[in-house]
Amino acid sequence: MMDGGAYREFDMAHVPLQQHPAHAAALSAIGTEARIIALPDGGQATAMLRRFGPLGVALVPRGPVWPTPRAADLADLRALRPHLPKRTALVVNAEAPIPAALRAWPLITPQTIAEWDLSAAPDELRRGLHQKWRNRLARAERMDLPIRHRPMPVDPGHWLLRHADRQARDRRYRSWPPALIAAHAALGTAQLFVAGPASAPVAAMLFLVTGQRATYQTGWSDAAGRAADAHRRLLWHAALSLRSHGVRLLDLGQVDTENAPGLARFKLGTGARARRLGPTLLVV
Numbered sequence: 001m002m003d004g005g006a007y008r009e010f011d012m013a014h015v016p017l018q019q020h021p022a023h024a025a026a027l028s029a030i031g032t033e034a035r036i037i038a039l040p041d042g043g044q045a046t047a048m049l050r051r052f053g054p055l056g057v058a059l060v061p062r063g064p065v066w067p068t069p070r071a072a073d074l075a076d077l078r079a080l081r082p083h084l085p086k087r088t089a090l091v092v093n094a095e096a097p098i099p100a101a102l103r104a105w106p107l108i109t110p111q112t113i114a115e116w117d118l119s120a121a122p123d124e125l126r127r128g129l130h131q132k133w134r135n136r137l138a139r140a141e142r143m144d145l146p147i148r149h150r151p152m153p154v155d156p157g158h159w160l161l162r163h164a165d166r167q168a169r170d171r172r173y174r175s176w177p178p179a180l181i182a183a184h185a186a187l188g189t190a191q192l193f194v195a196g197p198a199s200a201p202v203a204a205m206l207f208l209v210t211g212q213r214a215t216y217q218t219g220w221s222d223a224a225g226r227a228a229d230a231h232r233r234l235l236w237h238a239a240l241s242l243r244s245h246g247v248r249l250l251d252l253g254q255v256d257t258e259n260a261p262g263l264a265r266f267k268l269g270t271g272a273r274a275r276r277l278g279p280t281l282l283v284v
Helices: 021-029 074-078 122-127 131-142 159-171 178-187 223-227 230-244 261-268
Strands: 033-038 044-052 055-061 088-093 104-108 112-117 147-151 190-195 203-210 213-221 249-254 273-276 280-283
Touching: 021 033, 021 044, 021 178, 021 203, 074 280, 112 261, 122 230, 131 230, 147 230, 159 178, 159 203, 159 213, 178 190, 190 230, 203 230, 213 230, 223 230
Parallel strands: 055 088, 213 249
Antiparallel strands: 033 044, 044 055, 088 280, 104 280, 112 249, 112 273, 147 190, 190 203, 203 213
């Protein structure tokens, strides 16, 4: 749903998945109201609307966004309010750090993500890998695991999503509903990379591609995949494949050096840049 004028098409790599119209369309397909709000100065924001009895919540994840990257200020956030239903709390997860402002209350501290710039030539990207990462990639390549790439099937019961759901329960974090991934697959944004024989895959990675940006969504590996360092091989193969299809920035997701230091090293070992997002705020 669009509010405030025609949608301004942003294909630049700085626009995060959560603010792309494909994600709004996928949310709508599973019954979540997603409202794209056009701002007077050329910016826009996608808000997810939910109701809890008489009260509503509008969540703006990693927005608003503009054709040229910049941080939001309180006036930008308050400009969203006229486009929301009455008695709706506005919660904004800012894409960039914003100045502390009166009547905006922090709810969650900012996260840090890893962003891998894929605009360089492939040989330059390989030189940009940290030495240990590059050495382990070379070892994984010598194992000669078959790698396959295809659009993700439109199947909420796909084996990768079952593995991802089980993994999320075991590690106690929330994963996306399989129906939302299937909705992205129906839109053509979901790209699947699998390592190992077709009859017995050992690892997989799923990416969502929106314009010049791709976002790592989920992955899985069994013991054989881990022994072969299949995720490293998959990520490198996916980066080159996505780059060849016009992707210029790969969002590898959250970096948590305290609770998941090994995963943080894996992501940053690609040469990806750690970038701090803004806080999650209740705007009043």
